[in-house]
Amino acid sequence: MIGAGIIGTSAAFALAERGYKVTLYDRAEPGRTGPSWGNAGHVVGSGIFPLAEPGIAWSGLKMLLDPDAPLKVPPAYYAAIAPWLWRFWQSSRGDAYARSLAALTALSLGSVDETEDLWARAGIGALMRRDPALYLYESDQSYQMSLGHWDQRGEVGLRSTHLDARDIAELEPNLAPIFARGVVSHEWGIVTDPFEVVTGLFLAGQARGVLHERAKVDAIAPQGDLVTVTANGGARTFDAALVAAGVWSKTLAQSLGEPLPVEAERGYNLTYPGRAGLVGRPLVLADRGVVVTGLEPGLRLGGWTELGGIDLPPNPSRWKRMRAITDAVLPDLEGAPASEWMGHRPSMPDSVPVISRSGRSPAVYYAVGHGHYGLSQSARTARMIVELVSEVADAQHAPFGIGRFA
Numbered sequence: 001m002i003g004a005g006i007i008g009t010s011a012a013f014a015l016a017e018r019g020y021k022v023t024l025y026d027r028a029e030p031g032r033t034g035p036s037w038g039n040a041g042h043v044v045g046s047g048i049f050p051l052a053e054p055g056i057a058w059s060g061l062k063m064l065l066d067p068d069a070p071l072k073v074p075p076a077y078y079a080a081i082a083p084w085l086w087r088f089w090q091s092s093r094g095d096a097y098a099r100s101l102a103a104l105t106a107l108s109l110g111s112v113d114e115t116e117d118l119w120a121r122a123g124i125g126a127l128m129r130r131d132p133a134l135y136l137y138e139s140d141q142s143y144q145m146s147l148g149h150w151d152q153r154g155e156v157g158l159r160s161t162h163l164d165a166r167d168i169a170e171l172e173p174n175l176a177p178i179f180a181r182g183v184v185s186h187e188w189g190i191v192t193d194p195f196e197v198v199t200g201l202f203l204a205g206q207a208r209g210v211l212h213e214r215a216k217v218d219a220i221a222p223q224g225d226l227v228t229v230t231a232n233g234g235a236r237t238f239d240a241a242l243v244a245a246g247v248w249s250k251t252l253a254q255s256l257g258e259p260l261p262v263e264a265e266r267g268y269n270l271t272y273p274g275r276a277g278l279v280g281r282p283l284v285l286a287d288r289g290v291v292v293t294g295l296e297p298g299l300r301l302g303g304w305t306e307l308g309g310i311d312l313p314p315n316p317s318r319w320k321r322m323r324a325i326t327d328a329v330l331p332d333l334e335g336a337p338a339s340e341w342m343g344h345r346p347s348m349p350d351s352v353p354v355i356s357r358s359g360r361s362p363a364v365y366y367a368v369g370h371g372h373y374g375l376s377q378s379a380r381t382a383r384m385i386v387e388l389v390s391e392v393a394d395a396q397h398a399p400f401g402i403g404r405f406a
């Protein structure tokens with residue numbers, strides 16, 4: 001198995017639980033280098049909407065022109081991102097959009113229960129608590145525009161409670177009084193610290209016999225019914241390989257000659273140590289594309305989408321703008337010290353992860369491309385991988401197949 005982020009460590013544990021012998025490769029300490037380290041820690045059971053929605057071409061263009069909007073593309077990456085954006089736009093239309101919505105709904109419904117269940121089996125149940133999230137809208141207009149989504153969530157059984165400005169002030173007294181409306185989304189959880197979760201799953205896997213190889217995998221290649229993994233100049237042959245290397249999986253798929261259009265959606269965070277108590281629950285600043293979470297490392301504000309690939313350095317002006325948002329939303333934090341971080345979400349153009357057997361080799365599998373919801377969808381993905389490997393459930397999981405990009 002390649003990649004010990006939240007997806008790889010979850011799948012490794014679940015496979016070991018079923019009696020498979022697993023070797024988990026990572027070039028670094030498990031969970032240290034990818035977005036699994038510094039994400040916002042939300043376990044979202046209602047993340048059913050693809051980013052590529054009908055009308056995204058127009059709204060995306062407007063966002064690109066607004067320096068405070070949550071979508072960015074660095075000029076140096078315009079040409080490289082063009083093919084992905086073309087697929088993204090195609091995914092926003094008609095049947096393609098309906099298919100993505102159905103796949104994400106299937107992946108999300110019940111995912112908080114499934115996370116609780118897997119983590120209890122791994123002995124890390126205490127790292128998550130169920131906690132409804134509060135979506136916040138700064139104008140009645142933006143709230144009205146969100147109602148279609150809330151209705152759609154309701155139609156599939158996801159619960160919400162709608163609030164006015166007074167309710168918000170009572171629930172979250174430290175927020176500036178700038179929010180006109182709020183909506184509580186009930187199917188939600190929050191972790192103590194995302195890195196602690198990856199570490200916990202990794203250790204639980206090790207306790208069940210998972211072996212760790214600290215090495216960068218350079219290539220995978222079919223070898224009859226088996227598969228060869230090349231790392232550190234040496235090659236080893238396995239019965240099967242799972243690619244779960246986040247956005248870096250693209251290169252490994254290329255070594256198999258398989259198209260995997262995963263791109264980095266760079267997200268930025270600020271973490272204020274010792275200030276987690278300023279908010280009572282996970283918050284979503286819906287008009288800003290930013291979430292706020294009280295975690296063990298501190299109060300974390302993070303989000304945004306910067307389609308900038310894996311090689312460009314972070315853009316420090318993003319943290320500056322995020323600080324301005326913090327000052328506007330939580331005035332107590334003005335001037336407070338915060339650590340800065342940027343991570344690469346592995347994102348597919350249709351927002352649907354690839355949880356699938358390879359089209360090039362029956363011994364290779366993928367669990368890649370969870371975008372904004374890798375932590376939230378990790379337990380279900382682990383179960384799906386076990387089903388693909390042990391029960392040949394390819395037809396059942398066809399909406400997540402890599403064949404859609406062939």
Ligand SMILES: Cc1cc2nc3c(=O)[nH]c(=O)nc-3n(C[C@H](O)[C@H](O)[C@H](O)COP(=O)(O)OP(=O)(O)OC[C@H]3O[C@@H](n4cnc5c(N)ncnc54)[C@H](O)[C@@H]3O)c2cc1C
Nearest residue numbers: 003005006007027034036040042217246267373374375376
């Ligand atoms: C700002 C931000 C906030 C977020 N908030 C949330 C949230 O609240 N809730 C949520 O559900 N999701 C959230 N996400 C998304 C989530 O973090 C990701 O979807 C998830 O971490 C992806 O996990 P992964 O295991 O697929 O990839 P990664 O975390 O990238 O792990 C991949 C691993 O593969 C290893 N690797 C890569 N290449 C190789 C190689 N060639 N050889 C060996 N090892 C290799 C890397 O070292 C890494 O450890 C957020 C993301 C960001 C950026």
